[in-house]
Amino acid sequence: MRKRTMEELNRLSVADFKSTQKFPLTLVLDNVRSLHNVGSAFRTADAFAIEKIWLCGITGRPPQREITKTALGSTESVAWEYAATTVEAIQQLKAAGYVVVAVEQTDDSQLLPAFRPAPGQPYALVMGNEVFGVDDEVLALCDAAVEIPQFGTKHSLNVSVAAGVVLWDFISKLETARG
16 A cells, blocks of 8 residues: 555646536634634535635634645635624625525424535535534524434534535535436
């Protein structure tokens, strides 16, 4: 066994990535305070070829050293937009036909393995603040909530880890549905 070379990995250039078809997924960062988490979200968004990231409220925006360090260049490849409030971003996404799904533990959340995204339907996945989660006002605008099953002593995952888990799950299900 040997690691593949960069040439063997055949990665897209930034220009090619920007013009390639993306999965109909958008990540919404609701007041995420850690710039490292923001950078990690960009890197994950690039890896999974999602459409866009919305950076909302206090969420940091590129270029900032901590974001750039973690993002490893993905702030150049992934489309992003800033909204002063997450509510503003959600309203725009809903008007554009997105189903908005909070990644949050609620009294009505569905366990992630049971959630089935509809093929062809665009989704916006809302990731909350590291301490407070998805804001209640934002949660009230969401169409659904999913939660990641956990079996240890902690009741939450780091926001960037949770984004990776949920994006992988959605993309796996969309790919399976595609056949």
